[in-house]
Amino acid sequence: MDLHQYLDILDRKNDLAIIDAEVSVNQEIPYIASEAVKKEGRALLFKNPSGYKIPVAMNLFGSKARMETIMRGSLEKQADRIRELISFQIPSGMFDKIKMAAKLNKLAGFAPKTVSNAPFKQIHTDNIEEIPVTTSWPLDGGPFITLPLVITRNPQTKKLNCGMYRMQVYDNKTTGMHWQVHKDGALHLAIAKRMGKRKIDVAVALGGDPILTYAATAPLPEEINEFLFAGFLRGDAVKLVKCEHSDLVVPASAEIVIEGEVFTDEMREEGPFGDHTGYYSWNDSYPVFRIKAVYRRADAIYPATVVGKPIMEDAFLGLATERLFLPMVQKMLDEVVDMHLPPYGLFHNLAFVSIKKRFAGQARKVAYGLWGMGMLSLTKMIVILDEDVDIHNIDEVIWRIGNNTDPVRDTFFLKGPLDALENASENAVYGGKMGIDATRKLPEEGLSRFLPPEVKPDESIAKLVKKRWKEYKISPN
Numbered sequence: 001m002d003l004h005q006y007l008d009i010l011d012r013k014n015d016l017a018i019i020d021a022e023v024s025v026n027q028e029i030p031y032i033a034s035e036a037v038k039k040e041g042r043a044l045l046f047k048n049p050s051g052y053k054i055p056v057a058m059n060l061f062g063s064k065a066r067m068e069t070i071m072r073g074s075l076e077k078q079a080d081r082i083r084e085l086i087s088f089q090i091p092s093g094m095f096d097k098i099k100m101a102a103k104l105n106k107l108a109g110f111a112p113k114t115v116s117n118a119p120f121k122q123i124h125t126d127n128i129e130e131i132p133v134t135t136s137w138p139l140d141g142g143p144f145i146t147l148p149l150v151i152t153r154n155p156q157t158k159k160l161n162c163g164m165y166r167m168q169v170y171d172n173k174t175t176g177m178h179w180q181v182h183k184d185g186a187l188h189l190a191i192a193k194r195m196g197k198r199k200i201d202v203a204v205a206l207g208g209d210p211i212l213t214y215a216a217t218a219p220l221p222e223e224i225n226e227f228l229f230a231g232f233l234r235g236d237a238v239k240l241v242k243c244e245h246s247d248l249v250v251p252a253s254a255e256i257v258i259e260g261e262v263f264t265d266e267m268r269e270e271g272p273f274g275d276h277t278g279y280y281s282w283n284d285s286y287p288v289f290r291i292k293a294v295y296r297r298a299d300a301i302y303p304a305t306v307v308g309k310p311i312m313e314d315a316f317l318g319l320a321t322e323r324l325f326l327p328m329v330q331k332m333l334d335e336v337v338d339m340h341l342p343p344y345g346l347f348h349n350l351a352f353v354s355i356k357k358r359f360a361g362q363a364r365k366v367a368y369g370l371w372g373m374g375m376l377s378l379t380k381m382i383v384i385l386d387e388d389v390d391i392h393n394i395d396e397v398i399w400r401i402g403n404n405t406d407p408v409r410d411t412f413f414l415k416g417p418l419d420a421l422e423n424a425s426e427n428a429v430y431g432g433k434m435g436i437d438a439t440r441k442l443p444e445e446g447l448s449r450f451l452p453p454e455v456k457p458d459e460s461i462a463k464l465v466k467k468r469w470k471e472y473k474i475s476p477n
C-alpha cells in the first residue's frame, strides 16, 4: 500500500473528503483538519493549496476505523500477534527448539528488502520549494513538516532508525531537526559527535504506506528497526531503495524523499510550535538539516498533521501504541491486566494501569517498573488500580481513586526523566513524578479497619428485572 492506494481505499469507504477550493497552507488547511478530527470527520485531500501544485492530505489517522485499515485489522488482533511473538521461553527440548526456529524464520521473512527503483525517483530537484508545508498556529515559528519519516544510521552499529521529528522550514534548502534528547535520532547525532565526526547523513521520506508513519511514532527500543516492525504488522516485508547521496535507504512507497545531512556542531533556534500539549513549545536550540536533493513522484501528495489541544489526530496513533505495547509491558510485569494513557493526559502526563494484586506494595512495584521502562519512564503520574476496574472509563477511575485512596498513605513522589514537552516542572526533561496506589488496601498496607463491601445488586434480581422490564411499563426499552 502507498499513500495513493490508501486514499483510494478511504474514498471507496466514503471516508475521504476531496476539497477542490483553493485554500491556504498558512493556518487555513490545518484548522480545517483540526475541526474535522474533532467532529470525527473524514480524511481530507486538499487538491488546491494556494501557490502549490502538490495536494495536501490530512486527517489520515484520525479515527479508530482508519487506524484499523492501516493496521490491517483490529488493534486487538495485532496485540495478540505481538503477544504470540514475544511468548517464547528458553527452548528446552527438541520440539521447543523447532518451534523457536520456526518463529524466528517467520520474523526474518518480514525483514525489509532492498529494491532497485521506486516511483519517487521520477522528478529530481535540489530544494523543497514545491512542497506545500503547512503552518498550523498563529505563533508558530514558521511552516513545519509534521509527518516526516526521518532515517539515520547509528554511526557505530550501522543500525537503521526511522523516527518522526518535526522539521521547521527555515528556507527551501534548510530545516530544523527536532531531535529531543530521548529520541534515537538525537542518540545517533550524539554518537557521531563522540566519534569526532562532522556530520551524519539523514534521509526524510514523506508518504508511503501509512503503517510506516505509525511505526516511526512507535516507542521502540533503539535496536528494533521500525521497518521490521512495520513489515511484521502488515505481514509483508517493507521495500526499501538506496539513497543517491548516502548509504541510507528509504521506503520505495514514499511520495517525496529529501536527502541531506545534519552537522554535529550546528544548532539553530527552533520554534515556537503549537504542540500536542495544547500549549506552544517555546523556542529552543536544535540541530539543522541541510538539504542536498529532493525526489518526488510526478503525482506526489504531501501528508501532514496538526497537533494542539486534544483530541487531535495523534490521539489515534497513541491509542494504537497503547494497545500494541501492552503485551510488552505484561511480559515484564506479569500482574498488569490493562493500561490506558488517556488522550487528555498527553501520553506522558498520566497513565492508568490495572493489576492483579496479590501482595502488599504491589502497586508501587508496578509503578516503579513502568518508570524504568522505555518511553513509559517519562510518565509523570501513574495511577494503579485493581483488575476489576474499567480503566478506559475515566468516571470509574475517579470513583475508585476517591474510594480507595488515603492521599497521605497511598501517594508516592520521586524524581526522574520527563518528556521534553513537559511544561510544569522546574526543569524540562527532569523533575517530579507521582504514583497513586488506588488499589484496595491490605492490612499490611495500613488498612486495619473493616472494609465494607461494594454495593451491587443480587444477580438473580438483576436478571429478573431485566427480563420483566417491559412488563413494568417504565420506559420504551
Ligand SMILES: [Mn+2]
Pocket (backbone or CB within 6 Å): 161, 162, 163, 184, 220, 221, 222, 224, 226
Ligand atoms: Mn527507533
